[in-house]
Amino acid sequence: MAYPAQVEALVQKGWLWQGQELPAHKAEQQFLSSGWAELDARLGGGWLQGSVNELQVQQPFIGELALLLPLLAKPQTTALWVNPPVQPYAPGLSYQHLELHQQVVVQEPDEKLALWAAEQALQSNAIDAVLLWHASLSATAVRRLQQAAEAQQKLAFVITPWQQQEEARAYVTRLQLERADSLSIRILKRRFGWPLPAFPCGVDSRLPRRRRAL
Amino acid sequence: MNAWLYLHFPHLLLDYQLALQPPELSAVPRALTQNHAARRSVVQANSAALQQGVEVGMAEVLASTLVPELKLHDYDAKRESTMLTQLAQVLYQDMAQIVLYPPQGLLFEVQSLLRLHQGFAGVVTRMQARLQQWPLRYVLSSGYSPLSAKLLAASGYAVLSDETADVKAAINKLPIEYSGLPPAQIEKLRDVGLLTLGAVLQLPRAELGARFGRAITTYVAELAGELLPPQHFYHPPDRFDQQVELNTEVHSWTQLLFPLKRLLQQVESFLEIHQWSTRALVIRAHHRSGPATQVPIQFAHAVWQQRDLLSLSQLHLERQKLKQPVLALSVRVQRPEPRQAQEQAMFAAPQAQTDSLNALVSRLQARLGESKVQSLHVHDDWRPEYQGGLKPWQAKPTTTTLSLQRPYWLLPEAQPIERQQWQLQWGPERIVSGWWNADTVTRDYYIALDKWQRQGWIYQNDKGWFLHGWFS
Numbered sequence: 001m002a003y004p005a006q007v008e009a010l011v012q013k014g015w016l017w018q019g020q021e022l023p024a025h026k027a028e029q030q031f032l033s034s035g036w037a038e039l040d041a042r043l044g045g046g047w048l049q050g051s052v053n054e055l056q057v058q059q060p061f062i063g064e065l066a067l068l069l070p071l072l073a074k075p076q077t078t079a080l081w082v083n084p085p086v087q088p089y090a091p092g093l094s095y096q097h098l099e100l101h102q103q104v105v106v107q108e109p110d111e112k113l114a115l116w117a118a119e120q121a122l123q124s125n126a127i128d129a130v131l132l133w134h135a136s137l138s139a140t141a142v143r144r145l146q147q148a149a150e151a152q153q154k155l156a157f158v159i160t161p162w163q164q165q166e167e168a169r170a171y172v173t174r175l176q177l178e179r180a181d182s183l184s185i186r187i188l189k190r191r192f193g194w195p196l197p198a199f200p201c202g203v204d205s206r207l208p209r210r211r212r213a214l
Numbered sequence: 215m216n217a218w219l220y221l222h223f224p225h226l227l228l229d230y231q232l233a234l235q236p237p238e239l240s241a242v243p244r245a246l247t248q249n250h251a252a253r254r255s256v257v258q259a260n261s262a263a264l265q266q267g268v269e270v271g272m273a274e275v276l277a278s279t280l281v282p283e284l285k286l287h288d289y290d291a292k293r294e295s296t297m298l299t300q301l302a303q304v305l306y307q308d309m310a311q312i313v314l315y316p317p318q319g320l321l322f323e324v325q326s327l328l329r330l331h332q333g334f335a336g337v338v339t340r341m342q343a344r345l346q347q348w349p350l351r352y353v354l355s356s357g358y359s360p361l362s363a364k365l366l367a368a369s370g371y372a373v374l375s376d377e378t379a380d381v382k383a384a385i386n387k388l389p390i391e392y393s394g395l396p397p398a399q400i401e402k403l404r405d406v407g408l409l410t411l412g413a414v415l416q417l418p419r420a421e422l423g424a425r426f427g428r429a430i431t432t433y434v435a436e437l438a439g440e441l442l443p444p445q446h447f448y449h450p451p452d453r454f455d456q457q458v459e460l461n462t463e464v465h466s467w468t469q470l471l472f473p474l475k476r477l478l479q480q481v482e483s484f485l486e487i488h489q490w491s492t493r494a495l496v497i498r499a500h501h502r503s504g505p506a507t508q509v510p511i512q513f514a515h516a517v518w519q520q521r522d523l524l525s526l527s528q529l530h531l532e533r534q535k536l537k538q539p540v541l542a543l544s545v546r547v548q549r550p551e552p553r554q555a556q557e558q559a560m561f562a563a564p565q566a567q568t569d570s571l572n573a574l575v576s577r578l579q580a581r582l583g584e585s586k587v588q589s590l591h592v593h594d595d596w597r598p599e600y601q602g603g604l605k606p607w608q609a610k611p612t613t614t615t616l617s618l619q620r621p622y623w624l625l626p627e628a629q630p631i632e633r634q635q636w637q638l639q640w641g642p643e644r645i646v647s648g649w650w651n652a653d654t655v656t657r658d659y660y661i662a663l664d665k666w667q668r669q670g671w672i673y674q675n676d677k678g679w680f681l682h683g684w685f686s
Contacts, residue, residue, distance in 0.1 A: 091618070094616050
């Protein structure tokens, strides 16, 4: 395809590039399947190893944990839960085949210490995923977490309410979760692609069966 | 064949005290003084003081006139002997047979270690490497008998050699003042012109005995190694509770870091000797008055190396405040346990991961407090609030998988709800339990949707409707 001369110059300098499905230099194995085909397809294969991902939820408990359950229920996954909104309930999680002894829960009201704990976990090779509940993380905090996650190739998820203003953050992916009849996900930011409009995600298979309203 | 080594620390008390402080403080000239025949004289001095002309044996007045900024402290033989015992414990990692010669000497039997350390030179290198960790001035000498080694080390005419002839030559040249004999005896020997030990040893023993008394024949026999006085070999204690006195009052934990490092180094050698590890320490800071500040330190996994002990203790201490200045610091090891052998080959990977998870949990607990790092537990109880819970972290795996649908989240307390707001989906499941104690539960549980289409776990009892958990 031929571009106008000015645009061609920008492409040559590397300041402008074409949106594409998957850049060639990113190999498949760098993605960890999220367990949801519809989400994997849009994220280029799943969660990117070494990334901090933001899950913005319209209200808490709309299905954000169910979205992460396939990842957490893998037998080798060890996870640190930082400041979950209420108590994670062992019998229910055990029913979903989570290894209870591989879940570490930290309750720390002091924000600085909570972030320190998350960073420590990302730096340790014992933890595979960090779940962090937080109202609104500062840009610096996100950048630090992203650096730690990238250095050790770990996954981190920040669960937070819908953010009103779209301030730039160093998250690799930013998802907005909303529930009508089923859970729908809007992709606000992703690596290697444009934002995508809301699409339904079948996380309800990880939840008790719903009866259709009569 | 020289079977004995003697280690003499001429400035043990002072060096040891300085070892507990940051190295820059050693640049200040310091000396220890003691009352000696109605005058106070210097018994130990650091290298800064020696360079400026202070000498051991010099009167205190003279020394402080010579070097006005000289810092003087009292010499205390009892404390010096305690330190010697602590050093014996450190050296016990390399040497099997140690005899304490308080306050400043240690005697080692090397014969039994020659094969282990590949010969005499190996033993000496090993010991010197160990001593390198401590900034202590020492004199090491070999000897064919305990007494010969001791005399050479204490006099400073040290000989490090495997050959008996070398030691013999040095002993022969040793001035009679360093013979360790009683002063009156030395006087007598000098009076007849016997100025070196060699001159004494040349004389026939019977003659010596007749002229100078039985004591000297025993001395000569002991020096030759023909007579071995009984030696009390050192046995390491099986408890560790040691204290170090600080030279100055200290106001913050950061200043205590240096003495703490040394103490933990001793803890490591204590644990190493016994092949133990520990999960708990108590660090105490002693004040001028009032009870000591105690900091109990727990580790989620068993540790024994100084760097692990130190980094975890540091995290604990960051949360502590010192109310009063500190004069002394002590560390006690609690519940030492035998080290667990770790399988090396086939299934090494999962083991390594658990260990490192425990290490992470230790770090988190140290900084945040133990109660804030929790693990999930399942119990045999039908009452939902007892069936699952969070407890301070324990590494024991729970393996039960439950066959009942339960929510993933449980509210700390059930919230009263308006029944009209909720759309019932599934239920009821009746739970009646706990009649044996005050916390009786009689509830009908349902899964229901709220107006946001979220799935809640709600129940009805005689008091009304309540939300108890979430499926999310």
